[in-house]
Amino acid sequence: MNGKSEHKLKHIPQHLAIIMDGNGRWAKKRGYIRSMGHKNGVDALRNIATYSAEIGIKYLTVYAFSTENWNRPKSEVKALMTLLVSSLKKELETLTKNDIRLTAIGDISLLPAKCRRELLEVMELTKRNQRMTLSLALSYSSRVEMVHCMKKIGQILLDGQIKISDIDEALVENNLFTFGMPDPDLLIRTGGEKRVSNYLLWQIAYCELYFSDKLWPEFEKEDLFRALQDFNRRERRFGKTSEQLQEENTP
Ligand code: IPE
Ligand code: IPE
Ligand code: MG
Numbered sequence: 001m002n003g004k005s006e007h008k009l010k011h012i013p014q015h016l017a018i019i020m021d022g023n024g025r026w027a028k029k030r031g032y033i034r035s036m037g038h039k040n041g042v043d044a045l046r047n048i049a050t051y052s053a054e055i056g057i058k059y060l061t062v063y064a065f066s067t068e069n070w071n072r073p074k075s076e077v078k079a080l081m082t083l084l085v086s087s088l089k090k091e092l093e094t095l096t097k098n099d100i101r102l103t104a105i106g107d108i109s110l111l112p113a114k115c116r117r118e119l120l121e122v123m124e125l126t127k128r129n130q131r132m133t134l135s136l137a138l139s140y141s142s143r144v145e146m147v148h149c150m151k152k153i154g155q156i157l158l159d160g161q162i163k164i165s166d167i168d169e170a171l172v173e174n175n176l177f178t179f180g181m182p183d184p185d186l187l188i189r190t191g192g193e194k195r196v197s198n199y200l201l202w203q204i205a206y207c208e209l210y211f212s213d214k215l216w217p218e219f220e221k222e223d224l225f226r227a228l229q230d231f232n233r234r235e236r237r238f239g240k241t242s243e244q245l246q247e248e249n250t251p
Helices: 023-029 034-055 067-071 074-097 113-125 142-158 169-174 221-232 242-249
Strands: 015-019 059-066 100-105 132-140 186-189 208-211
Touching: 023 034, 034 059, 034 074, 034 132, 034 221, 059 067, 059 074, 067 074, 067 132, 074 100, 074 113, 100 113, 132 142, 142 169, 186 221, 208 221
Parallel strands: 015 059, 015 186, 059 132, 100 132, 186 208
Antiparallel strands: none
């Protein structure tokens, strides 16, 4: 399936968010250790990110490692961090070739120094790429993000730069890790679970949700295409009535 010539989708989400779940189960099913699942998950991400850029998605934000994932067995956390460093090195070429800018959301300061260095380097080297922004949610949890935001706003208030009445949605948004990004239009979770865990809780108001039973390493561009077809059948009403939307759309 070629992204440019074959897709016939009327609406392409500007921002697609994905919870890449199911790596461990994918490995277990095949008798491999869990880290093999994560390794194959990187291949799936490369394919999905490339396809997303081809079809015109501007922002792709993927849940790669949650704050809660730090509580996994030490050996798995270590394998994931090692994989992160090697993948960042390896994927720079794909990012550059596809004009993709890499960024990260989350508490990056908790990452091992080597990971952080590699991440910041790839972010710097891709910062002028224009076609799509790929954000890795790393050491990310939405609740931590909100607490972080509240502390920042509290400080601005204490410094006397704003009054209580100046606190509005825009100020909150400007102090989240996702500052400057539009809200996701579509959130896909693979792996069969029907929950959002701790992902982009502020940002997913009115986002369309799509759950796939496919495990992340086996999620292919055809699966993304199906999710996008489903997205195209949704009516996004943002609180209005269907009739109001129809009126708005008639010239
Ligand atoms: C998602 O896959 C990747 C990370 C959380 C790092 P999992 O590792 O959660 O895989 P399952 O859910 O156990 O199959
Ligand atoms: C969500 O997956 C986080 C990532 C995909 C990185 P988890 O496997 O950690 O989520 P829960 O615990 O099943 O909700
Ligand atoms: Mg999981």
